[in-house]
Amino acid sequence: MKGPTSDEAPGNVRLIGGEMLLWSDLGTIGGVTEWRGAALELIRRTIPGRGRVLLVGPHPRALVDDVVARAPSAAVLLRSYPDACALGARHPELEVFCGRLEVLDADEPYDLVLAMDGLLRTHSAEAPAAAWNESLGALAALVAPGGTLVLGVRNDLGVDRFIEARPADRECADDQWAPHGFDPSYPSGPEALDLGLESAGLSLRRCYAAYPDRRAPRSLLSREALAFDLPEALTFPLSARDGDRMLVADPLRLTRLVFRHRLGEELAPLWLAVATKAPLPADRPHPADEARPADQLQPADQPQPADQPQPADRPRAVELPLGLIEEGPALYELTPGGMRRLPGGEERPIPAGRVVEEILVEACAREDVRTVRELLAGLAEWIEAGGDVSAATDSLVYDGERFAAVNPPVGLAVMPGPKVVLCRILWRFAVRLLAAGHHHPWPWPLEADQLTLTLCGMAGRPCEPGDLDRARKLDAELGQPAELTEHAPTYRDLLAARDRLADQLTAALARISRLETKLSYRERELVRAKAKLRRTQRKATAYRRTLGYRLSRRLARPRKVARRVFRMLSG
Amino acid sequence: MDESNHWYGHSRILGTYCGLSDEAPKRIQGFLQHGWNYLHGFPPNDHWCSPGYPRFVWSDVLRRRGWSMGRRGHYLIGAPWIYLLYLEPELGVQPDREGTIWYPFHGWEKHSVSGDHARLADEIRDVEIGPVTICLYWLEYANPDIRRSYESRGFRVICHGERGSRWEGKGRDFLRKQLVELRRHRRVASNRLGSALFYGASVGCEVAVYGDPMQFEDERPEYGGTARRMRLWPELHGTHVDRELAAEVARRELGFEYQATPEELRRMFGWKRVRTA
Numbered sequence: 001m002k003g004p005t006s007d008e009a010p011g012n013v014r015l016i017g018g019e020m021l022l023w024s025d026l027g028t029i030g031g032v033t034e035w036r037g038a039a040l041e042l043i044r045r046t047i048p049g050r051g052r053v054l055l056v057g058p059h060p061r062a063l064v065d066d067v068v069a070r071a072p073s074a075a076v077l078l079r080s081y082p083d084a085c086a087l088g089a090r091h092p093e094l095e096v097f098c099g100r101l102e103v104l105d106a107d108e109p110y111d112l113v114l115a116m117d118g119l120l121r122t123h124s125a126e127a128p129a130a131a132w133n134e135s136l137g138a139l140a141a142l143v144a145p146g147g148t149l150v151l152g153v154r155n156d157l158g159v160d161r162f163i164e165a166r167p168a169d170r171e172c173a174d175d176q177w178a179p180h181g182f183d184p185s186y187p188s189g190p191e192a193l194d195l196g197l198e199s200a201g202l203s204l205r206r207c208y209a210a211y212p213d214r215r216a217p218r219s220l221l222s223r224e225a226l227a228f229d230l231p232e233a234l235t236f237p238l239s240a241r242d243g244d245r246m247l248v249a250d251p252l253r254l255t256r257l258v259f260r261h262r263l264g265e266e267l268a269p270l271w272l273a274v275a276t277k278a279p280l281p282a283d284r285p286h287p288a289d290e291a292r293p294a295d296q297l298q299p300a301d302q303p304q305p306a307d308q309p310q311p312a313d314r315p316r317a318v319e320l321p322l323g324l325i326e327e328g329p330a331l332y333e334l335t336p337g338g339m340r341r342l343p344g345g346e347e348r349p350i351p352a353g354r355v356v357e358e359i360l361v362e363a364c365a366r367e368d369v370r371t372v373r374e375l376l377a378g379l380a381e382w383i384e385a386g387g388d389v390s391a392a393t394d395s396l397v398y399d400g401e402r403f404a405a406v407n408p409p410v411g412l413a414v415m416p417g418p419k420v421v422l423c424r425i426l427w428r429f430a431v432r433l434l435a436a437g438h439h440h441p442w443p444w445p446l447e448a449d450q451l452t453l454t455l456c457g458m459a460g461r462p463c464e465p466g467d468l469d470r471a472r473k474l475d476a477e478l479g480q481p482a483e484l485t486e487h488a489p490t491y492r493d494l495l496a497a498r499d500r501l502a503d504q505l506t507a508a509l510a511r512i513s514r515l516e517t518k519l520s521y522r523e524r525e526l527v528r529a530k531a532k533l534r535r536t537q538r539k540a541t542a543y544r545r546t547l548g549y550r551l552s553r554r555l556a557r558p559r560k561v562a563r564r565v566f567r568m569l570s571g
Numbered sequence: 572m573d574e575s576n577h578w579y580g581h582s583r584i585l586g587t588y589c590g591l592s593d594e595a596p597k598r599i600q601g602f603l604q605h606g607w608n609y610l611h612g613f614p615p616n617d618h619w620c621s622p623g624y625p626r627f628v629w630s631d632v633l634r635r636r637g638w639s640m641g642r643r644g645h646y647l648i649g650a651p652w653i654y655l656l657y658l659e660p661e662l663g664v665q666p667d668r669e670g671t672i673w674y675p676f677h678g679w680e681k682h683s684v685s686g687d688h689a690r691l692a693d694e695i696r697d698v699e700i701g702p703v704t705i706c707l708y709w710l711e712y713a714n715p716d717i718r719r720s721y722e723s724r725g726f727r728v729i730c731h732g733e734r735g736s737r738w739e740g741k742g743r744d745f746l747r748k749q750l751v752e753l754r755r756h757r758r759v760a761s762n763r764l765g766s767a768l769f770y771g772a773s774v775g776c777e778v779a780v781y782g783d784p785m786q787f788e789d790e791r792p793e794y795g796g797t798a799r800r801m802r803l804w805p806e807l808h809g810t811h812v813d814r815e816l817a818a819e820v821a822r823r824e825l826g827f828e829y830q831a832t833p834e835e836l837r838r839m840f841g842w843k844r845v846r847t848a
Contacts, residue, residue: 369647441647457832457834
């Protein structure tokens with residue numbers, strides 16, 4: 001392979017030193033933090049109407065394209081030469097720097113600096129890795145006075161970290177020439193992050209906790225929102241399972257505990273800090289405006305502070321959202337009174353209550369079949385009364401009286417019957433229950449299909465296998481697979497499966513032994529009955545041979561003949 | 572499965588509830604609790620309840636206790652009695668109920684109880700005001716001495732019959748007969764808490780527990796004896812017991828809240844042929 005030279009690079013790519021010629025961050029190793037809708041929405045709100053934007057480090061292509069399209073003037077810093085060339089070729093108007101962050105000497109600072117992938121991939125193999133605070137210092141130097149920095153920081157104690165069976169940054173992969181985790185300046189918590197930003201001359205405007213995973217964050221929840229007891233309908237979907245990694249445990253339960261213990265900020269997989277650099281004294285905004293947080297989560301029953309009129313001579317302070325939540329293709333903004341779908345959706349309150357799946361799993365753990373029966377019967381009534389056909393136990397909440405779907409209903413071309421809808425919900429629950437290895441009271445059958453039919457029976461709506469087939473089709477049509485088959489099993493799953501198999505084996509052996517005993521007993525009974533029969537037959541034969549029997553037969557015969565003749569004559 | 576599943580016509584009642592004929596009750600794949608019990612629904616020596624088969628118990632306390640004693644696979648369906656009440660809401664209902672039906676604690680085919688029936692009969696005569704019906708287990712009913720000790724005091728002596736089995740229809744109407752008798756009496760009483768008392772309380776009888784509780788010849792210590800029953804249900808002992816309270820305890824002990832649906836029972840009992848992988 002011919003080594004690339006600066007002659008081959010597109011004209012807008014500038015090599016600044018430390019560039020990695022034979023390296024790409026877009027490959028599978030490590031992978032770029034896969035920001036999507038929530039991050040795009042946040043950037044759209046922070047991007048200045050006029051001014052310069054710099055993207056530091058690798059970002060997903062869709063995000064880069066969006067920024068380039070929106071920003072009046074944009075530049076990108078990448079360490080990988082091939083990535084820089086590809087980007088430069090794709091966006092000829094874009095200024096692309098290729099090299100290490102610490103040596104970037106910008107002519108003019110930027111009004112918005114986006115380093116959402118963090119600082120680790122701004123280091124180059126060409127130089128010893130800089131400490132995190134040094135890199136942050138270099139980054140902060142690129143922010144113009146009054147400008148904004150959006151920085152992603154992966155949490156070393158994130159909830160996704162301590163369930164990894166193989167820690168991701170100890171794999172001796174190609175990008176770990178200086179493995180992460182030994183840098184004392186790396187933030188050891190939200191407070192350390194705040195201090196780090198402060199000492200770099202930046203002031204934090206809002207810090208978001210990104211969930212469910214540091215590689216593919218889907219939801220951003222601000223520190224202010226996390227201080228509240230968030231409803232289950234909001235927090236339940238915030239745990240995801242990455243298919244290709246071996247985990248120690250299912251993240252669902254752990255993530256639920258994190259929120260219940262109000263540690264959502266401390267144990268977030270990733271933080272996204274939005275910080276600003278103080279403006280030059282001439283255009284410093286009013287001190288009162290600085291002191292006031294952009295907005296605060298208000299309980300729904302409290303009056304919200306009226307918007308204060310902004311003086312005309314100052315730029316409008318950007319309203320940062322309390323939280324942004326992606327659910328499939330939909331994006332929602334968390335508001336003080338609830339959630340609203342973006343763009344332009346109506347604000348609606350987040351339904352209260354517990355997630356139905358959790359109630360059922362808990363009832364199963366306690367073998368509380370009564371609760372299961374009552375809840376399923378209630379669910380069946382809800383569906384028959386026109387409940388959402390696309391609902392599932394993992395996307396429904398129940399407040400003790402009413403069911404409410406967390407997600408807006410999905411429109412279907414052909415509306416299925418309530419029986420099929422219920423069957424699909426219960427099938428999905430059965431699959432998830434068995435896949436997660438939760439304890440349950442049903443002795444048999446142990447497969448999801450039969451369990452579904454039992455559950456339908458418990459709801460008082462018996463279903464046939466035909467309904468189940470239609471339910472499975474409906475599930476496929478709705479496109480939310482109950483279980484991702486490519487999931488690697490977690491370590492706890494494996495242990496639980498082993499224990500379960502051992503229990504089943506013990507039970508099966510006990511049943512076989514019982515049936516053997518019964519069989520021997522029945523065989524003995526059969527032998528006895530046969531012997532009795534044979535004895536009776538022998539007795540009967542002996543009886544037939546007796547003189548008395550034969551005589552009585554002989555004597556009976558002439559009488560029979562006489563009777564026949566008499567009948568003939570009289571007839 | 573086990574013979575006790577078919578005692579007192581239990582399997583037939585459940586079969587009728589599930590829409591099956593009660594002529595030839597099907598085998599229940601599991602073990603049905605056949606009487607009220609304050610251990611785990613089964614006798615202490617329940618080695619015949621093989622693991623891997625469910626134990627169909629009446630109330631959650633039995634499940635919890637059983638679990639703590641190493642038993643698994645409980646499934647709560649409530650007592651067969653509640654299914655009988657569901658099927659026969661009107662059977663034997665009388666506007667004017669009178670008298671007391673008295674169930675002296677009984678032994679069974681393999682264990683007899685020791686106690687003085689004559690002394691007990693005297694005590695009953697002293698306490699009860701209206702007519703008294705004594706209901707004996709068939710073993711005691713067959714004993715003329717025991718019958719005489721009650722009959723001589725003017726009591727009517729009856730027997731609900733043998734508990735029967737899967738193959739013979741003897742016990743098939745046991746609970747039905749009991750229901751009719753309970754619904755014609757105002758009071759139900761015994762010298763020990765037992766199924767009959769809770770059955771009575773569940774159909775509106777007043778409850779009383781008094782008299783010599785009598786002893787099994789080798790009563791198992793696991794139950795904790797009469798003293799434990801007194802500690803657990805002090806409110807149910809005495810010649811006069813709060814009727815509402817007794818009905819509430821009966822509802823709990825008989826598991827009225829755990830009534831399963833017919834389809835569920837068919838599947839749990841293995842009465843529905845299913846494909847197994």
